[in-house]
Amino acid sequence: MNLRELRYVLAVAEHLHFGKAAEACAVSQPTLSTQLRKLEDELGIVLFERGGRGVALTPIGAEMLPQFQAVVTAADAIQHRAAAARDPLSGRFRLGVIPTLAPYLLPLVFGPLREALPCLSLEPWEDVTNAVLAGLRAHELDAALIATLPDGSDLTGEELFQEPFLAALPPEHPLTARTKVAEAELAPDVLVLSDGHCLREQALSVCSAQPPEDAQLRAASLPTLLNMVAAGYGTTLIPGLAAGVAQDAGLVLRPLAGGAGRMVRLVWRASFPRREAVAAIAGVIRDRLSGFSSPL
Numbered sequence: 001m002n003l004r005e006l007r008y009v010l011a012v013a014e015h016l017h018f019g020k021a022a023e024a025c026a027v028s029q030p031t032l033s034t035q036l037r038k039l040e041d042e043l044g045i046v047l048f049e050r051g052g053r054g055v056a057l058t059p060i061g062a063e064m065l066p067q068f069q070a071v072v073t074a075a076d077a078i079q080h081r082a083a084a085a086r087d088p089l090s091g092r093f094r095l096g097v098i099p100t101l102a103p104y105l106l107p108l109v110f111g112p113l114r115e116a117l118p119c120l121s122l123e124p125w126e127d128v129t130n131a132v133l134a135g136l137r138a139h140e141l142d143a144a145l146i147a148t149l150p151d152g153s154d155l156t157g158e159e160l161f162q163e164p165f166l167a168a169l170p171p172e173h174p175l176t177a178r179t180k181v182a183e184a185e186l187a188p189d190v191l192v193l194s195d196g197h198c199l200r201e202q203a204l205s206v207c208s209a210q211p212p213e214d215a216q217l218r219a220a221s222l223p224t225l226l227n228m229v230a231a232g233y234g235t236t237l238i239p240g241l242a243a244g245v246a247q248d249a250g251l252v253l254r255p256l257a258g259g260a261g262r263m264v265r266l267v268w269r270a271s272f273p274r275r276e277a278v279a280a281i282a283g284v285i286r287d288r289l290s291g292f293s294s295p296l
Contacts, residue, residue: 005039006068008032016055088274090119096132096144100199100222104241109288116284143268150267157267161289164240164261167254170232180257189234
């Protein structure tokens with residue numbers, strides 16, 4: 001039994017006609033018929049009922065058809081995986097992205113990535129920094145876009161672009177009268193994301209603020225935080241790529257006097273073999289964001 005014979009079985013089952021199945025398999029009808037007879041003799045069963053009115057699967061043929069399909073599907077998957085290994089710019093590529101970056105960066109870069117790397121199937125995985133780094137180490141991800149330095153010598157990476165922070169203010173806030181806002185001025189009423197988000201620690205550090213011990217707000221996403229600021233509950237820092245969403249929410253944005261920001265990096269396992277794919281993805285993103293600066 002071989003894969004060619006199993007493909008012949010599937011073709012006849014699909015077309016219920018030996019001539020059409022042979023044409024679909026690009027072989028002569030006698031060749032296909034001979035190979036199917038050989039398979040039936042080897043298995044000791046009859047897979048097809050042949051008659052003057054056409055071809056039909058026998059009960060045992062119908063029962064075994066899903067198994068034949070599963071074998072052929074598995075064999076195709078092995079071939080595709082091997083092809084991807086030979087060509088690092090094809091096949092699946094599982095990309096982790098942190099939540100404060102994914103909704104704003106991915107729409108900008110996915111089109112250029114598909115155009116530049118048409119054989120690469122990108123699969124984004126959005127999660128907080130610790131989770132995507134754990135996914136990298138568990139070989140569940142191939143690379144990740146983060147905004148902090150990775151810890152440990154088992155991971156490596158490269159810088160892609162500097163993303164400035166912006167002060168996000170309710171329309172009636174006194175700081176809206178400024179053309180620029182000093183980072184420390186946001187400290188008294190700055191709102192931050194819940195634990196686990198790197199943007200939380202970055203915002204607290206930039207504003208020289210202490211973590212709120214009895215804060216009532218536990219925002220797990222940046223859109224929630226923006227809506228709370230818009231409702232007048234405080235101020236916050238946002239990454240520059242989120243400026244459009246913040247303005248749509250009715251916030252007033254101001255650049256920071258100290259020019260604080262974060263470096264966005266692409267990281268991967270030091271042992272990861274598909275370096276060409278990593279380099280290609282990094283190049284596309286870097287080119288797409290080459291002119292990026294504070295949108296104000």
